[in-house]
Amino acid sequence: MDKLLESIDLILQCTTSQRNNPGAVLLLGAPGVGKGTQADLQARLWDIPKISTGEILRTNVASRTALGLQADRIMKSGGLVPDQIVTEMVTNRLEFSDTVTGFILDGFPRNIRQAQWLDQYLCTHRKGEIPAIVYMCMDYGQILQRVAYRRVCPLCKTVYNTLFMPPKQIGRCDKDNHELEQRSDDTVEVLEERLRVFRRETEPLVQYYRDHSNVIEIDAGQSSSLVTKDIVSGLTEFRSALGNGSLNK
Ligand code: AP5
Helix, strand or coil: CHHHHHHHHHHHHCCHHHHHCCEEEEEEECCCCCHHHHHHHHHHHHCCCEEEHHHHHHHHHHCCCHHHHHHHHHHHHCCCCCHHHHHHHHHHHHCCHHHCCEEEEECCCCCHHHHHHHHHHHHHHCCCCCCEEEEEECCHHHHHHHHHCEEECCCCCCEEECCCECCCCCCECCCCCCECECCCCCCHHHHHHHHHHHHHHHCHHHHHHHHHCCEEEEECCCCHHHHHHHHHHHHHHHHHHHHCCCCCC
């Protein structure tokens, strides 16, 4: 809790333009490192929307839309949904006016093609804005525990962990008392495939972004509030370096 207050303090210390305009933020990291958890917290702290491609896809799967039916099998196998589907989803969401001062992308881009598409999008729609790249790293050993014990509220999408971030009442959401569920891709077999896909498709993105800009590396194995604080510090430093032209490119 103290660390969360420190994070808020850090934001309050930002210049008005930084605070009001945190810009585009991309959260990269392996499955289960805590991207969704931090996307929620950072979105609330900076007052910008989070855009989670995984969550949008799961909502489509649950409502059995045409897109959901197409994505369901791929997600259950641990693979990546075709780029065209995902970029269209992201384009549609970025058109909302709440993204003007900034947004957090959770789980996008996932490969070099998606990153190149995003570069082009930022160039044509956001005056070539340079996004902040937050890379959340953690030992693969810790990932299994995070994923195996994850439970999600299907109604409000709040994410819990029965070991590390348990709900107040076993099996029930703190916010709406709905029964918590396990994601269908949170099995050991599917996780192994998701990790293989991550190493092959997504990890090369870190070097891609290192070549273009700065990458903010975060130790995601710490407690959630320490991770939150480190991301806030990283974003604050990044924006001020960008503002005074000292970004190491
Ligand atoms: P997506 O939902 O994005 O899955 P992911 O990237 O595999 O990430 P996860 O949601 O599993 O983990 P997370 O990092 O968000 O961790 P969380 O915060 O939940 O994508 C799912 C699927 O959709 C993909 O496999 C693919 O098929 C498709 N897809 C999505 N985007 C796509 C794209 N761009 N292109 C193509 N296909 C796409 O935390 C994990 C657990 O740890 C929770 O239980 C949480 O409570 C706990 N926890 C979090 N932080 C901490 C902490 N600091 N300490 C202790 N516990 C913690």
